[in-house]
Amino acid sequence: MRTYFDCIPCFIRQVIDSLRVITGDEAIHEQVLRRVLDLASEMDLRQSPPAMAQKIHRIIRQLTEIDDPYKEVKTRFNAFALELYPGLQKLVMESEDPFETAVRLAIAGNIIDLGVKSSLGIPEVERSIKESLTVPFDTTNMDEFKNASVEAHNILYIGDNSGEIVFDRFLIEQIGPERITFVVRGRPVINDATIEDAHAAGLMDLVKVIDSGDDAPGTILESCSEEFRIHFEQSDMVIAKGQGNFESLSDIDKNIFFLLRAKCPVIANHLDCKIGEMILHKSKLLNHVVELAKEAE
Amino acid sequence: MRTYFDCIPCFIRQVIDSLRVITGDEAIHEQVLRRVLDLASEMDLRQSPPAMAQKIHRIIRQLTEIDDPYKEVKTRFNAFALELYPGLQKLVMESEDPFETAVRLAIAGNIIDLGVKSSLGIPEVERSIKESLTVPFDTTNMDEFKNASVEAHNILYIGDNSGEIVFDRFLIEQIGPERITFVVRGRPVINDATIEDAHAAGLMDLVKVIDSGDDAPGTILESCSEEFRIHFEQSDMVIAKGQGNFESLSDIDKNIFFLLRAKCPVIANHLDCKIGEMILHKSKLLNHVVELAKEAE
Numbered sequence: 001m002r003t004y005f006d007c008i009p010c011f012i013r014q015v016i017d018s019l020r021v022i023t024g025d026e027a028i029h030e031q032v033l034r035r036v037l038d039l040a041s042e043m044d045l046r047q048s049p050p051a052m053a054q055k056i057h058r059i060i061r062q063l064t065e066i067d068d069p070y071k072e073v074k075t076r077f078n079a080f081a082l083e084l085y086p087g088l089q090k091l092v093m094e095s096e097d098p099f100e101t102a103v104r105l106a107i108a109g110n111i112i113d114l115g116v117k118s119s120l121g122i123p124e125v126e127r128s129i130k131e132s133l134t135v136p137f138d139t140t141n142m143d144e145f146k147n148a149s150v151e152a153h154n155i156l157y158i159g160d161n162s163g164e165i166v167f168d169r170f171l172i173e174q175i176g177p178e179r180i181t182f183v184v185r186g187r188p189v190i191n192d193a194t195i196e197d198a199h200a201a202g203l204m205d206l207v208k209v210i211d212s213g214d215d216a217p218g219t220i221l222e223s224c225s226e227e228f229r230i231h232f233e234q235s236d237m238v239i240a241k242g243q244g245n246f247e248s249l250s251d252i253d254k255n256i257f258f259l260l261r262a263k264c265p266v267i268a269n270h271l272d273c274k275i276g277e278m279i280l281h282k283s284k285l286l287n288h289v290v291e292l293a294k295e296a297e
Numbered sequence: 298m299r300t301y302f303d304c305i306p307c308f309i310r311q312v313i314d315s316l317r318v319i320t321g322d323e324a325i326h327e328q329v330l331r332r333v334l335d336l337a338s339e340m341d342l343r344q345s346p347p348a349m350a351q352k353i354h355r356i357i358r359q360l361t362e363i364d365d366p367y368k369e370v371k372t373r374f375n376a377f378a379l380e381l382y383p384g385l386q387k388l389v390m391e392s393e394d395p396f397e398t399a400v401r402l403a404i405a406g407n408i409i410d411l412g413v414k415s416s417l418g419i420p421e422v423e424r425s426i427k428e429s430l431t432v433p434f435d436t437t438n439m440d441e442f443k444n445a446s447v448e449a450h451n452i453l454y455i456g457d458n459s460g461e462i463v464f465d466r467f468l469i470e471q472i473g474p475e476r477i478t479f480v481v482r483g484r485p486v487i488n489d490a491t492i493e494d495a496h497a498a499g500l501m502d503l504v505k506v507i508d509s510g511d512d513a514p515g516t517i518l519e520s521c522s523e524e525f526r527i528h529f530e531q532s533d534m535v536i537a538k539g540q541g542n543f544e545s546l547s548d549i550d551k552n553i554f555f556l557l558r559a560k561c562p563v564i565a566n567h568l569d570c571k572i573g574e575m576i577l578h579k580s581k582l583l584n585h586v587v588e589l590a591k592e593a594e
């Protein structure tokens with residue numbers, strides 16, 4: 001997905017919000033803001049929003065001299081999600097359709113995104129998880145998603161945020177972890193999950209985990225590591241969590257299922273849905289292949 | 298009032314909104330946006346928001362090659378306000394407190410501001426006017442404002458938007474037009490009123506009208522004409538309408554009463570009020586003088 005004009009004021013607002021969370025030093029706020037405005041004035045709008053966010057958060061880390069500004073927040077959300085884990089696991093096991101419940105929880109967890117919204121309370125996340133279990137959502141692609149996950153030999157599951165990745169465990173358990181490689185970011189960016197979070201979330205003992213080799217809050221293939229790209233190419237199914245992964249992978253020619261909450265008007269407009277909606281979206285290519293198959297029948 | 302960090306993403310959003318109203322040409326949208334971002338990266342934040350808005354709208358007019366992009370909108374709101382004028386005049390005359398009703402209508406008219414919000418419907422304005430007559434608002438300064446307007450020899454009444462200036466007529470009639478000089482902008486900017494609008498609104502036959510000599514959507518004294526500045530200095534009371542005039546004159550050492558609707562979070566925070574609230578605000582200096590007088594008693 002390209003960067004829309006409307007993304008630009010939103011980037012600037014996010015920068016200000018983030019900076020206020022990270023430091024009270026207004027001189028740094030101003031320095032970062034000026035650098036980001038200058039960057040935005042020359043940005044390539046054909047690139048996806050995470051490409052800009054990557055550059056912005058490099059500037060923030062450089063000028064604040066804080067390598068991992070969201071470290072504490074990430075730890076808090078991992079711990080919070082782990083507290084909920086046993087109860088939710090029971091709920092998944094006892095539910096009528098454990099696969100769908102696991103999908104719902106994986107999408108619900110995607111609310112823990114401090115990119116779009118810089119401050120988020122635990123009560124809001126609790127509410128989101130509770131609602132996610134019953135809220136109506138478009139499950140048109142559910143059967144196809146389930147079948148694909150049964151048939152695939154090699155699934156790449158690209159995670160998104162810390163805390164959220166705990167909720168991904170239910171879906172990984174439903175699909176079967178042995179065919180899955182789970183991906184975290186290569187370096188800290190916003191509250192996106194890294195290897196450290198995968199350890200904290202209990203993923204390392206469950207599933208093979210690799211990192212993207214990159215610090216984009218999304219998956220920009222050209223800047224990911226060689227190792228990641230080989231995994232990506234060799235997988236026959238990709239599960240990509242969250243808005244950043246959607247934005248950066250939506251135009252890629254690959255069998256990808258996107259699980260996310262639509263968190264901004266641009267995405268909602270792009271996906272023709274409401275803000276806040278839970279989304280299980282097939283990649284365009286997959287739509288295209290299905291249409292071709294139908295035509296051939 | 299200085300430009301706050303939060304004004305910057307709002308400027309960028311306003312630019313995009315304005316451009317969409319003015320032209321469908323996305324190449325121009327992008328050109329303007331890049332120029333504005335570059336400008337913002339080097340802006341002097343000690344200046345008031347209208348100083349930035351002035352530069353932005355010069356860029357918009359230059360790159361769209363449209364001298365008065367809001368001409369049609371201005372004509373429409375002048376005509377709409379004139380339609381309401383006779384009924385509202387009757388209402389003012391018959392009301393219990395015609396002065397306060399006139400103040401309320403003058404503030405209500407300030408909703409016709411396409412700077413903060415690029416599209417505005419006539420029903421919204423009608424609703425605003427109706428509400429303004431009864432909505433509770435802080436009238437702490439009303440008596441002082443009324444007394445000052447009786448005692449002043451030379452009142453400068455700085456208008457704001459087209460359409461809105463029709464509603465200023467009630468207050469001008471209440472105070473008595475003979476001691477008032479009414480001010481419009483020197484050149485078109487957004488939907489701010491110019492001499493052309495003063496003609497359309499029926500102000501020329503009622504009161505002496507001059508222009509600021511400038512194209513800022515506010516009153517930046519240093520860039521106003523010599524003629525305007527002389528009037529400003531010689532006046533013993535200034536009535537300044539709207540957010541742009543407030544932002545650009547709030548730190549000026551002068552006897553100014555500001556009548557406006559607080560239309561954005563930054564102003565609401567600055568004035569410690571709610572968004573949308575009707576405001577009758579005394580200049581700081583005036584507060585200061587009153588406090589000194591009280592101390593002296």
